[in-house]
Amino acid sequence: MEIADTPLATVRANIAAACKIARRDPGEVTLIAVSKTHPAEAIVPLLEEGQRHFGENRVQEAQAKWPGLEERFPGAQLHLIGQLQSNKAEDAVQLFDCIHSLDRPSLVTALAKAFDKHAKQVPCFIQVDVGEEPQKGGCPVKDLPALLDQARDAGIPVAGLMCIPPFDIEPAPFFAFLDKLARDHGLGGRSMGMSGDYETAIKLGATHVRVGTALFGARG
Numbered sequence: 777m778e779i780a781d782t783p784l785a786t787v788r789a790n791i792a793a794a795c796k797i798a799r800r801d802p803g804e805v806t807l808i809a810v811s812k813t814h815p816a817e818a819i820v821p822l823l824e825e826g827q828r829h830f831g832e833n834r835v836q837e838a839q840a841k842w843p844g845l846e847e848r849f850p851g852a853q854l855h856l857i858g859q860l861q862s863n864k865a866e867d868a869v870q871l872f873d874c875i876h877s878l879d880r881p882s883l884v885t886a887l888a889k890a891f892d893k894h895a896k897q898v899p900c901f902i903q904v905d906v907g908e909e910p911q912k913g914g915c916p917v918k919d920l921p922a923l924l925d926q927a928r929d930a931g932i933p934v935a936g937l938m939c940i941p942p943f944d945i946e947p948a949p950f951f952a953f954l955d956k957l958a959r960d961h962g963l964g965g966r967s968m969g970m971s972g973d974y975e976t977a978i979k980l981g982a983t984h985v986r987v988g989t990a991l992f993g994a995r996g
């Protein structure tokens with residue numbers, strides 16, 4: 777058996793083990809290394825180990841860090857996992873390969889316009905406010921069908937649904953709920969699970985897990 781001697785190897789082994797229990801193909805699960813707040817020097821070792829998907833939550837921070845890294849490590853894929861202001865939509869479309877926080881009609885409009893202008897389509901997850909915590913962003917569950925219709929009409933490639941469950945309670949019911957919502961709407965992607973609960977999320981259908989602390993240590 778391979779010895780997991782780095783945090784990345786450990787997380788990869790845990791993902792493989794969760795997939796085995798859930799009888800899922802590990803190839804269905806994308807590990808997004810959440811590098812927000814961490815400097816380029818902390819990210820390079822993961823790139824050197826072959827990790828290619830990274831998550832950032834602020835457009836400006838990513839603009840400062842990533843162009844140089846992408847030059848050195850071709851194929852790096854950048855995911856925006858934080859709330860996006862409409863006036864940053866254009867910057868986000870230029871830099872990111874995937875957006876996980878589409879959550880309101882005005883952002884659908886802003887993104888569609890930016891896609892047009894830059895002749896670039898970026899796959900988007902619709903973030904759903906599963907825990908009724910509007911401060912975290914996310915579309916209210918009752919508004920999801922209308923937002924999805926609007927996004928599809930605007931030509932946005934909708935990859936799936938994303939959620940951030942409440943921190944202080946068992947997340948499994950929220951993951952199961954997001955999985956059901958995605959299935960009901962014919963969507964393949966489920967962006968759910970963080971350092972504390974990605975294995976649970978995988979057992980409940982996650983296709984994209986967003987892991988920061990378990991890979992980089994605590995944020996300062």
Ligand SMILES: *Cc1c(COP(=O)(O)O)cnc(C)c1O
Nearest residue numbers: 810833857970971986987988989
């Ligand atoms: C910071 C963040 C993560 C990663 O959280 P960890 O607990 O450090 O793994 C995942 N998703 C979102 C939306 C985040 O903002």
